[in-house]
């Protein structure tokens with residue numbers, strides 16, 4: 001999503017959000033992220049206004065004091081930035097790719113099912129299965145920190161069953177152009 | 185190795201995360217100017233500058249392309265972590281489920297990427313030394329001018345911010361526009377070529393205000409004023 005993204009050319013405009021919109025974003029975040037209102041308050045205090053940064057290709061970045069916290073493509077689910085996920089590692093459910101897949105992740109590829117089902121990968125057990133469309137943090141074999149944020153293309157059970165094709169569509173990964181934007 | 189399951193209780197506060205500073209950056213005049221040309225990730229503050237800090241969590245440096253610099257930094261700054269990531273045992277266990285030839289291939293690729301990044305950085309450095317800032321005085325109609333400034337990005341100038349500042353400074357309008365060659369330039373309404381050169385000269389001597397600070401890394405010697413007279417049938421003057 002953020003290939004060749006450059007803040008100086010790809011940002012169309014910034015604006016403060018209406019308080020009604022802020023409220024609905026807050027509600028949406030509490031729904032998608034596994035954080036409580038208190039934690040969200042730490043991340044984004046109620047009295048502070050989120051700034052909406054409109055970018056090319058229908059990407060919207062939400063910043064607080066210039067720091068990108070969340071982003072959104074069209075009106076898909078709002079996703080947290082990878083740096084935010086690093087700060088609150090449990091805000092998203094985890095999936096894990098094997099070591100062999102890491103380099104493809106860094107090259108900007110979407111993650112294929114076998115990367116999750118092989119010995120080094122991991123998916124939640126059947127009783128904690130995640131449906132398609134869930135925003136997940138992609139972790140890597142042998143690493144502590146999440147390396148990407150993406151959306152499940154298939155449910156985790158289907159990834160195990162089908163075991164081919166794209167399992168997770170990567171929205172942002174370590175080292176991509178969004179990662180490198182620390183302030184807008 | 186990493187715990188996969190979500191913690192059951194709510195998290196108390198944000199965890200602190202260490203990011204690699206294997207290549208160091210210093211903040212100059214609002215722009216991050218990298219003191220180390222050997223990196224390949226482009227940094228936000230200087231998107232048009234070729235280099236950037238590694239900035240990955242150090243455990244991922246092996247997937248970046250300046251591993252040796254990252255390792256040197258980590259060993260110096262966090263010897264404990266260095267042991268954890270790069271000691272013999274760590275290297276042996278790191279391979280995980282990856283087969284040995286795949287690991288060897290990965291390492292070879294990383295080394296290749298690193299060499300490539302260094303070559304690219306050296307190349308950019310050379311290009312920078314040879315590059316020019318062209319200030320063009322363009323006649324649009326009789327005695328109506330616009331001034332275009334191309335090549336600033338090579339010297340770490342954020343074009344969008346600079347164009348805003350210039351518009352304010354010269355009480356006119358300015359915009360960033362694409363050049364036919366695929367680059368970008370700032371186009372300022374009115375003839376401000378000489379004022380602009382003066383501003384850049386002042387800036388390089390450390391004089392002036394916030395506007396000139398943006399241009400402080402632009403060497404005046406690299407600037408050149410060019411005239412473009414109005415021609416019949418106009419040979420595609422910049423921006424239109």
Ligand SMILES: [Zn+2]
Nearest residue numbers: 204238245254
């Ligand atoms: Zn590094």
